[in-house]
Amino acid sequence: MFDLDLWREIFQSINMNRTRSLLSGFTVAFAILLFTVLFAIANGLQNTFSEAFVDEAANSIFIKSGRTTKAHKGLQAGRRIQFKNEDFDYVKEEFGDKVEFITARIYKNVNATYKNEQSTYPLRAVHPDHQFLEKTLIQSGRYINQNDLDNNTKSVVIGRLVEEDLFIKKEALGKYINLNGIPYKVVGVFHDDGGDNEERIIYMPVTTAQRIYGNNDYINQINLTYNPEMDYDQALSFSTLLTKKLKNRFSIAKNDQRAVRVRNMAQGTKAISQMSFGLTIIILVIGFGTLIAGIVGISNIMIFIVKERTKEIGIRKALGASPKSIVSIILIESILITAIAGYIGLLIGVGVLELVGPSLEDYFIKDPGVSNSLVIGATATLIIAGAIAGYLPAKKASKIKPIIALRND
Amino acid sequence: MLKINQLHKSYAIGDSSLHVLKGIDLSVDKGEMVAIMGSSGSGKSTLLNIIGMLDEADSGDYILDELPIKDLTEKKAAVYRNRFLGFIFQSFNLINYKTAVENVALPLYYQGMKRKERHELAMFHLGKVGLADWAKHLPKELSGGQKQRVAIARALAANPKLLLADEPTGALDTKTSHEIMEFIQSLNDEGKTILMVTHEEDIANMCKRIVRLRDGVIMEDKRVEQIRAEQYV
Numbered sequence: 001m002f003d004l005d006l007w008r009e010i011f012q013s014i015n016m017n018r019t020r021s022l023l024s025g026f027t028v029a030f031a032i033l034l035f036t037v038l039f040a041i042a043n044g045l046q047n048t049f050s051e052a053f054v055d056e057a058a059n060s061i062f063i064k065s066g067r068t069t070k071a072h073k074g075l076q077a078g079r080r081i082q083f084k085n086e087d088f089d090y091v092k093e094e095f096g097d098k099v100e101f102i103t104a105r106i107y108k109n110v111n112a113t114y115k116n117e118q119s120t121y122p123l124r125a126v127h128p129d130h131q132f133l134e135k136t137l138i139q140s141g142r143y144i145n146q147n148d149l150d151n152n153t154k155s156v157v158i159g160r161l162v163e164e165d166l167f168i169k170k171e172a173l174g175k176y177i178n179l180n181g182i183p184y185k186v187v188g189v190f191h192d193d194g195g196d197n198e199e200r201i202i203y204m205p206v207t208t209a210q211r212i213y214g215n216n217d218y219i220n221q222i223n224l225t226y227n228p229e230m231d232y233d234q235a236l237s238f239s240t241l242l243t244k245k246l247k248n249r250f251s252i253a254k255n256d257q258r259a260v261r262v263r264n265m266a267q268g269t270k271a272i273s274q275m276s277f278g279l280t281i282i283i284l285v286i287g288f289g290t291l292i293a294g295i296v297g298i299s300n301i302m303i304f305i306v307k308e309r310t311k312e313i314g315i316r317k318a319l320g321a322s323p324k325s326i327v328s329i330i331l332i333e334s335i336l337i338t339a340i341a342g343y344i345g346l347l348i349g350v351g352v353l354e355l356v357g358p359s360l361e362d363y364f365i366k367d368p369g370v371s372n373s374l375v376i377g378a379t380a381t382l383i384i385a386g387a388i389a390g391y392l393p394a395k396k397a398s399k400i401k402p403i404i405a406l407r408n409d
Numbered sequence: 410m411l412k413i414n415q416l417h418k419s420y421a422i423g424d425s426s427l428h429v430l431k432g433i434d435l436s437v438d439k440g441e442m443v444a445i446m447g448s449s450g451s452g453k454s455t456l457l458n459i460i461g462m463l464d465e466a467d468s469g470d471y472i473l474d475e476l477p478i479k480d481l482t483e484k485k486a487a488v489y490r491n492r493f494l495g496f497i498f499q500s501f502n503l504i505n506y507k508t509a510v511e512n513v514a515l516p517l518y519y520q521g522m523k524r525k526e527r528h529e530l531a532m533f534h535l536g537k538v539g540l541a542d543w544a545k546h547l548p549k550e551l552s553g554g555q556k557q558r559v560a561i562a563r564a565l566a567a568n569p570k571l572l573l574a575d576e577p578t579g580a581l582d583t584k585t586s587h588e589i590m591e592f593i594q595s596l597n598d599e600g601k602t603i604l605m606v607t608h609e610e611d612i613a614n615m616c617k618r619i620v621r622l623r624d625g626v627i628m629e630d631k632r633v634e635q636i637r638a639e640q641y642v
Contacts, residue, residue: 005518016506315502318463319563320491320519323483398483403463 006325010333020308021337024301028338028382029345031294035287035378036349039370040357042283046276059100059230060133060265061239063091063222063246072253081250081259085210085217091224094245098238100227101129104219106209110179110202114166121162123179123202125209133223134192136203141173141188148187148205155208157188159199177202182212232266239264287378294382299389302334306393314402323398330397334390335383342379349375410602411437411460411571416469418455429455430466431625437604442597442635444613445606447622454575456622457606461494461573462486474570491519495564499576501556503548509559510535510544516567534562538592554585561592565601572596574605578612584642590615591638611636 014021065081088104106125111118130136131143139160148155156177163172163186176183184204192198210217226235243262244254252259306313313326349370418430429452437443447453458464459471462481471478473493481489495516496502503512510531517527535541538558540551548556557577564572577593578586590612597603597617605616613619614636621629 005524008524009518012506012511311502312504315504316515316519317487318461318490318496318502319516320487320567322487322519325519401463403458 025341027297028341032345068259070253102224103127103130105221160191161199235266295385326398330394338386414470444616451622495569497574499579587641
């Protein structure tokens, strides 16, 4: 039941004891403020980490070639290893369902022109699977498909920023773009979360690039993702086996580190997720430490308040206050101060984040923020803590004998 | 009005216990004005606290206006105090962040009276003690005599059967003491039953009956010729 008089009593008590109320409120507000900011910074750090790796699938393996550094099987050191289509097919056939997606890559730089606009862009000639490896998101049109490969079509898929640069607010889809003097049809426009550079790339079918640039079957790199059902150890042994088989195939010494390089993202991903985990633990400890400090602060203040009000409680009891009314007046005051102060701390915390958040990106803190549920949870915890912290002293206060309370003066 | 039979009270002090009241028999009629006197440690304050239901006796009967006071729960004691008793303390015991009128209205709040009603009633009682103009002042803005008058107004607000005063003039100078006593006497003239603890002979002589305690027993209980306070004012 809503008891207006009880609330009047409480507001009067808060209002007439401003220093006391402000002090206890400050503790709570500060705890929530710190909690919010710390959690937000932690989230910002995690955002930075996960963004650095959002661009590529976590189960990616990159295979590159170089020159041999050691003589092996009668072949000299310094021999250049060149992947060809047959090597791509070999990897694809040999490892079967251990491979999820696989693509070759050929790198070029092209001078692209459309009407009067021109610029230089990196070009990647790829297989259709590349879309999933690179987490490329099609904005309009389509990606390179098998038909493009089979027919060596002069089709390209361009990044969002290429379209912006060259087509200037016009639809690029279906238009012809000139790459080093040869016109290609734009069959798709993509965007990518990996940053601006990733959106200034032009993709074309691998076969088309081989035909036009050198008329050979060379490829620069093979990218694949392993079956995501493999765990970390399986993934590592898979990439070890892959390395071994490729070294065998090209007659490379086992300890030659340069000729064929296999980079398994699982290692990096594992390190990152461990780091994130460690970070989360640290933040949890700090955050809850702050909360506990806040709770202890409220408890202390509540005990102090009851002590300070002992005499008042004695007077009230002598005048006929029931124990229940003593408990409720102290308890509700405690909860009210905690709730309001917690909310203020939250507002300040969010305000601080809004203000300085964007400038923190230089310090690897991106989009610092806290989820509403977390903050509401923290405030609720503090309110419950305030209630408990207030209840015990209030219960004690209600048991104070009026004669004892009224004696010392 | 008030009947006490063989009242005993001891306090535990460490391992031993201190027998403060050793069988008090006291009977007070309606309209009496009784001073309870005694040196410190004689048990006079303990007796007043038991009568005021702020403390409980170990044994003995206490009947207030035909209502036996025993086995009090905290809640019941609070209700009885609120309905039957008005307290006047040596140190006034006003709530310092409440104005005079709010202090007077507090017992009415605990009776569950509506805000407007209790404000009116509190104003009426403040007027009776001559402080209607000071209703909106905080205790710290009042003199000692004014504070005690606010306290008296508060004690009267709930229209109690019995007024209990614990050294009501203890913190006041002689002139103010006499003013307060004059007012208390006028309340008694109107029919209020008053019980007062004091150690000042002249204040006690302004009552109609003096009960002297020593070492927890009543050693003298006599009616006296009341000295009117107004002759000193």
